[in-house]
Amino acid sequence: MSRMVMQDVSDSVVSRPAPWFSRAVPYLPSIVILIAAMIYGTVSSPYFLNFTALLVNTGRYVEIGLLALALTVVIVNGDIDLSVASNLAVSAATMGLMVEGGVAVEIAALAALAVGVGLGAINAIFIVGLGLPSLVVTLATLALYRGLAQIMLGDNAVTAYPDEFVGADQVSVLGEAVRVPMPLVMFLGFAVLFSFLLTRTNFGLSCYLTGSNQKAALFSGIKTDRTRATAFLLAGLMAGAAAVMLTSRLGSTLSNVGLGLELLAITVVVLGGTDIFGGRGTILGTVIALFAVMAVRESLVISNVNGQVQDAVVGVILIVAIVVPIAVTRWKSRAATRRLR
Amino acid sequence: MRKVRRSMGLVAIAASATMILAACGGNESSSEETAAEAATEEAVVAEETVEEAPAEGGGEALRVTYIPKNLGNPYFDAIVKGFNEAAPGLNMTVEVVAPAQAGATDQIPFIDAAIQQQVDAIAISPNDLDALCPSLKRAMEAGITVLTVNGDTAPDCREASITPVDFSQLGRYLVDLTAEVTGGEGEWAFLSATSTAPDQNSWLEAAAEYISSGESPAGLTLVDTVYGDDQPDKSATEAQALLTKYPDLAAINAPTTVGIAAAAQVLSQSPRKGQVQVTGLGTPNQMREFIKDGTVQKFALWDPALQGTIAANLIVGLQNGSIVAGEDVAFEVPGVGERIMAGADRLIIAGPPQEFDASNIDDFDF
The missing domain is CATH 3.40.50.2300 (Response regulator)
Structure with missing residues (x-):
């Protein structure tokens, strides 16, 4: 890798010398939302500020979080994967059918991960191998994989899971005193891994370069194909992992499991400051955004706000979160232009 | 230097996160106050309820x-x-x-x-x-x-x-309902939802058993069962086809809210309105106009x-x-x-x- 490229990267990615508050700008919307939601919840319901319940309830958001981690990488690459939730359904269906057929649940869970990666590989073949746009390909596999799950399970629900597998979301890592739920710990573990991958490895560097300018990256000797394909495999792996988590939480599998989860995950990624056009984004942002979305949802539901209103609030927040950083950037560049004059 | 600054930023974020968490965990006194306030509010509301009740x-x-x-x-x-x-x-x-x-x-x-x-x-x-x-x-x-x-x-x-x-009795009930609106005489047909709808199929089966048992009103003859797939258009087409196919038809029984409304719509504009009865399961809001204009005498559901x-x-x-x-x-x-x-x-x-x-x-x- 030439010195020029390195120079470019350090300019465009993270290390431009700037005051810390300007580098915190991408996280600002989620942090503000997180704090605002905590205040709203505390004021509007006496039951909101229950640390144990809040911790335990994170279990419900971990599946979204796992998908969001992998989607951060995919989106930084300048791609998108809309098929993750449908992939999750096929992975869960595979696991369900295997458990029903008498296979041990551990093996079935590994099979779910393998199926997840396999379906991710199919996406990668179409997108990277055949050079088709990821939006179109994963829009197609969104429908295809969901249909596959429906063919596999029909209208039947699989409920044959052993008791010790069901309810992992209620398992506390630190015992009963401080209920730190296992899924949360798992999610944070994955977050650290993904963060390491994006910030400390050549793969991560390739992701930012590919997403900033794919052609330039290619001509600079970056293996953009391998980088993008790897991201889709990671997305598949996380879909498989989310399938296992969700199945354990629900104790049952239906073909419509996780319907619409891809949009919630993309919401989290975008709210976390990742540029939907690629080249910019951090795992830390995604993690903060997940907690922000969670705080918003939890504070609304505990205040007896109905589903439609919750969706509308999240929509408004997303628009504001996207508009504010753009406005700040524009304002700053205008100020800079004025200074030049 | 750059690295140092960056980590300082991270520390700042971590610190603010810790503060948020601390605010959740530590401030129990303030949360109790909030709870007390809310409890007072609730008590006020409860008093009002008691006054009304x-x-x-x-x-x-x-x-x-x-x-x-x-x-x-x-x-x-x-x-x-x-x-x-x-x-x-x-x-x-x-x-x-x-x-x-x-x-x-x-x-x-x-x-x-x-x-x-x-x-x-x-x-x-x-x-x-x-x-x-x-x-x-x-x-x-x-x-x-x-x-x-x-x-x-x-x-x-x-x-x-x-x-x-009691859904196990609904098939039998539908036959008796048809007998009631037709005076117990004549040909009638079912206009159901989809041919795979589990609810409707179980009622249709129970109705068929009731008829073959010989206990059902003897003057009634079930001549056909058609499926409108719970789509208004398809249901209307099927209802129209029944009218054409059976000139002596006395009743259409649609045990689905979509089907009964579609059949009533067809009958309300047909010269055979009044001769052919529409009944079955429907909601009052959908069927009100057809009761008012005399197309439908009586239908049923349950009171939610x-x-x-x-x-x-x-x-x-x-x-x-x-x-x-x-x-x-x-x-x-x-x-x-x-x-x-x-x-x-x-x-x-x-x-x-x-x-x-x-x-x-x-x-x-x-």
């Missing part, structure tokens, strides 16, 4: 959360109405919350929130047989009374289930509000210990009558089918 003074009001499948559905609004009419007399407050979509897992956050709010009872019209079970079981472990209303989960995830009508009334009364009984959920336990619902938790599954039938005609249709709004 003459019965059952004293004691804290029972807090009930009802979670319908989704909101903005007149059918579930009617169940809510049943709750709300019963609640003041029972010293009970009912909170109604629901998700935007009727997905299998969409009701889970609302169940978890009700647990966190330490409500006394959860009534739910579940969107899924199994997926809600872990949350509902947690609610029961927390001492919350759990009932399913108009839909069910696995029996071990709730104390009892209220079903609108009754389920809310029974649920509200049952919750009180289960909470004060006067009713203990169990196999074939009978209990009295004031103003409604005795109901039974039938069988090991503790299934409560809310009532007989509710018939609608010109005399009572304006009493219903769903």
